[in-house]
Amino acid sequence: MLRYIGRRVLILIPTVWAISLITFIIIQLPPGDYLTTVQAKLAAAGDQPLDAAELERLSERYGLGDPWYVQYWKWISNIVLHLDFGESFSYNRPVSDLLMERLPLTITLSILTLIFIWAISFPIGVYSALRQYSITDYAFTFFGYLGLAVPNFLIALVLMWIGLTYFGQSVGGLLSPEYRDAPWSLAKVGDLLAHLWIPIVIWGTAGTAGNIRVLRANLLDELRKPYVSAGRARGMKRNRLTIKYPVRAALNPFFSTIGWILPGLIAADAITSQVLNLNTTGPLLLNALMSQDMYLAGSILLISAVLVVIGTLISDLALAWLDPRVRLRY
Known part of the structure; x- marks a missing residue:
C-alpha cells in the first residue's frame, strides 16, 4: 500500500505541472492582457485612459511585456521555492493573502x-x-x-x-x-x-x-x-x-x-x-x-x-x- 501511495504521489508532480502549464496557456489565449482590460473599463466609464508612459511602467512592474513562458516560469518557480503565488493585478495584493481570506x-x-x-x-x-x-x-x-x-x-x-x-x-x-x-x-x-x-x-x-x-x-x-x-x-x-x-x-x-x-x-x-x-x-x-x-x-x-x-x-x-x-x- 505504501508503495502504491508513493508511486501516486510521484505521478502527482508531473500531472500538476502539466495542468498548471496548460491552465496558464489558456488564460493567456484571449487577446490583450490585464492592462488592455483596464483601458477598456476606463473607456467604457468615460474616464481618461492611461498614457503610454503609465502603461509602460505598469507593464514593466507586472512583467506583462515578457513572453508567456517567462511569466509562467516566474510564477511557478516562486510557488515551488517560496510558496509565493504572485501579486493580483486587479486587487493589488498578494494572491496568497486573498486565498487565505477566501479558502x-x-x-x-x-x-x-x-x-x-x-x-x-x-x-x-x-x-x-x-x-x-x-x-x-x-x-x-x-x-x-x-x-x-x-x-x-x-x-x-x-x-x-x-x-x-x-x-x-x-x-x-x-x-x-x-x-x-x-x-x-x-x-x-x-x-x-x-x-x-x-x-x-x-x-x-x-x-x-x-x-x-x-x-x-x-x-x-x-x-x-x-x-x-x-x-x-x-x-x-x-x-x-x-x-x-x-x-x-x-x-x-x-x-x-x-x-x-x-x-x-x-x-x-x-x-x-x-x-x-x-x-x-x-x-x-x-x-x-x-x-x-x-x-x-x-x-x-x-x-x-x-x-x-x-x-x-x-x-x-x-x-x-x-x-x-x-x-x-x-
Missing part, C-alpha cells in the same frame, strides 16, 4: 455540503430502490430530475425572494446586516448558523439529486444478482442481507466521485456565490478571469487541480477498503 470559508462550506449530499442521498437512494415504482419513489425521482435541471443560481434567487417576502430575513451573505461589523457573540454565531444552511442546500442540490439516481440504479442492479437470491434462500433477513452486501457494493459511486465533487465545490459555483454575496473563491475566480488577472486565476485553478489529484487518490484507497473486488497493484 477557509470555501473549504468549510464544501465539506459541509459534501456531508449534506451524502446524508440526504444515501437513505433516499436506498429507500427508492427498495420501494421501486411506489408513490414515494416517483416523488423522489421527480424531485431528483428537478434538482438536476434547475440551475443553482435560480434556486438561490428563489430562496432570497422567499426569505425577504415571507420571513423578512436577509438571505445574501452569511450574516445579517446588524451582525456584519459586530464583535463575535452567541447571537452572532446563531445568526451565522441560521444563514449557513442556505448555501449548503443550494450547492448540494444537484449533487444530491445525481447521487440519488446513481445509488438507486446501482442498488437495483445488485438486488437482481444471484447472490442476493441465494442469501434469501438460506434464510438471511432481508434488511441484514441488503445492508451487508448490495448496499455496500452500490456505494462505490459515493467514494469514486470524491475526486471531482470536492474540487468542484472548492472552486465554488461562482454565479451562485455572486448571487448570495458569499466571500468564497468562486467570485474571486470569476473576476480574475474577466479581468485577465492571470496569477490569481492560475493559482485558484492550480489548487483545484491539486485537489482533483489528491481526491482521486483518496477515492481509490476508499474503494479498495470498501469493495473487496477492487485490488490496487502495488
Whole structure:
C-alpha cells in the first residue's frame, strides 16, 4: 500500500505541472492582457485612459511585456521555492493573502455540503430502490430530475425572494446586516448558523439529486444478482442481507466521485456565490478571469487541480477498503 501511495504521489508532480502549464496557456489565449482590460473599463466609464508612459511602467512592474513562458516560469518557480503565488493585478495584493481570506470559508462550506449530499442521498437512494415504482419513489425521482435541471443560481434567487417576502430575513451573505461589523457573540454565531444552511442546500442540490439516481440504479442492479437470491434462500433477513452486501457494493459511486465533487465545490459555483454575496473563491475566480488577472486565476485553478489529484487518490484507497473486488497493484 505504501508503495502504491508513493508511486501516486510521484505521478502527482508531473500531472500538476502539466495542468498548471496548460491552465496558464489558456488564460493567456484571449487577446490583450490585464492592462488592455483596464483601458477598456476606463473607456467604457468615460474616464481618461492611461498614457503610454503609465502603461509602460505598469507593464514593466507586472512583467506583462515578457513572453508567456517567462511569466509562467516566474510564477511557478516562486510557488515551488517560496510558496509565493504572485501579486493580483486587479486587487493589488498578494494572491496568497486573498486565498487565505477566501479558502477557509470555501473549504468549510464544501465539506459541509459534501456531508449534506451524502446524508440526504444515501437513505433516499436506498429507500427508492427498495420501494421501486411506489408513490414515494416517483416523488423522489421527480424531485431528483428537478434538482438536476434547475440551475443553482435560480434556486438561490428563489430562496432570497422567499426569505425577504415571507420571513423578512436577509438571505445574501452569511450574516445579517446588524451582525456584519459586530464583535463575535452567541447571537452572532446563531445568526451565522441560521444563514449557513442556505448555501449548503443550494450547492448540494444537484449533487444530491445525481447521487440519488446513481445509488438507486446501482442498488437495483445488485438486488437482481444471484447472490442476493441465494442469501434469501438460506434464510438471511432481508434488511441484514441488503445492508451487508448490495448496499455496500452500490456505494462505490459515493467514494469514486470524491475526486471531482470536492474540487468542484472548492472552486465554488461562482454565479451562485455572486448571487448570495458569499466571500468564497468562486467570485474571486470569476473576476480574475474577466479581468485577465492571470496569477490569481492560475493559482485558484492550480489548487483545484491539486485537489482533483489528491481526491482521486483518496477515492481509490476508499474503494479498495470498501469493495473487496477492487485490488490496487502495488
